[in-house]
Amino acid sequence: MHRIVSRVLACAVLVLLVAGCSPRINILGGFYREPLEEQTIEGRGTDKILLVRLQGTLKMSPSSALLYKRPSPVQRLDEQLAKAKDDSRIKAVVVSINSPGGTVGASDVCYDLIRRYKQETGNPVVAVLMEVAASGGYYTAAAADRIIAHPATITGSIGTIFLRPDMSGLLDWVRVNVEVTKSGDLKDMGSPFRASTEQERALFQQMILDENARFLDIVRTSRKLDENAMHAFEDGRVLTAQQAMDAGLVDSLGYLHDGYDAARHLSGAGEDAQVVVYQRREYPDDTGYNTMARSPMPGGAAAAFDVESALGVPQAGLYHLWPGAFGNWE
Template sequence: MATTADDLIDRRRLRRKLTFWRVCALLVAAVAIIGAAVALFGKEFGGKSVDHIAKVKIEGTILEDEALLKVLDDVRKASSVKGVILSIDSPGGTTAGGEAIFDAVRSLAAAKPVVAQVGTLAASAGYMIASATDHIVARKSSIVGSIGVLAQFPNFTGLMDKLGITLDEVKSSPLKAEPSPFNPTTEEERAMLRSMILDSYDWFVGIVADRRPLTRPEVLVLADGSVFTGRQALANKLVDGLGGEKEAIAWLSSKGVTGSLEVIEWKPKKEDAGWLFSKSAAQAVGQAIGLPGAGADILRESGADRLFLDGLVSVWHP
């Protein structure tokens, strides 16, 4: 009996030791996971829970991007975000995309101070988005402006004639699916497009007149498609100051945001759903024209992604 009792006591001791080491192992694993998460995600993991200034980058061709719109909405809802810097470097893009982001920025600006910091370029729809903020800062040599709207479409009729190709079609009315790259453009088709473009242009000019310290006639003088340096834009009241992130933070400080707060960038969760021409779409186009796997990067870096924009666009083509 004594031996049996000793065995029971030893077993209980062994179980307690095993339980202790199991708990220790779980704690070590938890600490390791948390440490790895902090190392990998850094500010994304814990920094956003404390008061900070949010930075959102808007780069490349402007599209109606759900990932970007969600980021702007998340920033608006975050109580830890005390001020926002929109870092803009864009030649513009689709008019509808600029409109969607403009509305999202206005909604954000109603909740907390927002400043635009222009890098190399904020033109067309890029400038439209910048005008949605409460204050615009640009570099002295930044390119700003190109207020306007356009529609572009190819004309393949000459090529079709050389190849002996004709197009037969039956449609309900003359303007259905026009203008078409397979038919010469008629004056009625141009008049239809011109009416749409002028309506969107009138809306764009109204936005700038409403958001900037300029009268509508003053905006119309500037809204001939011209681009300006940052210094010229300041003189024309298209921007409010010259500088970079430091000056943007200084303006936020004047609105009650503590200047010593850390600036943390907010990004879309999926990198492939960014503000540029999507990688998947660019890869598809690249493959279609015989480019290798890196074709997507070539298209985006060269600006050729803009060739595939559809509908009315507000973009500056360098």
């Protein structure tokens, strides 16, 4: 009986992975159509500092929960910065980053959104690295005018990897075969249904090197580092906050309020400038450390269950991601 149950569960997992979906009923999807509302965290002055929270695995696609789809981190960052552009009282932005990174595309778009916001408004941006701000999380921070790392931050992991779920063993176990008819020998390279060939691994390695060259160039340029300084982290290692500062990747160690102070100083905003956030639900006595700031849906843990995150299985692709933290992040 135990073996039968195990095979049934394995088949269910296989169906979810192949179909690329999770069971859900979109009865609450309208919640995210509500407009963002401003809420003040602290301060009473005329000038404003906007706090934007960038959390979770960076990806372009929405998270699929049981009852709804949650907008992607890229969409949430974009809509908040777009709203900030229309408010002349906002003098600076603080981006708190708690992310192990994500896809190459999403990481680059987050970087570009911050860069464009600075270019179009002239407002400074301060990045505050929280628990984990690794790989694509750091890539995003590189667009900021100043980077402050929480003393206990794990950062670095500056590099690129190709990830894909390997289901060949599972297919053998449940006795399922996948027949592929293809137009060329390499059309199914990266397929999760078989092992890669040496030629395919070499091609993926070159893709990784090409994408990583851009990552390293952005870090080198934004942090004004020479080639010798790059040797301290270009192998992709993760770093403590102090190691990152010694390597020139961050400007100082501090906390979220140090980010507010830096934003006020860089922008010339008054000492009593308000710190505000944009969200779709009001939280009484809100603070900058509110981990529910992504406007959670009603329904609790069941409504928020994300199959892909729970299984810890990414979509196949190129990532600026620290794999050691993957699977526990939405």
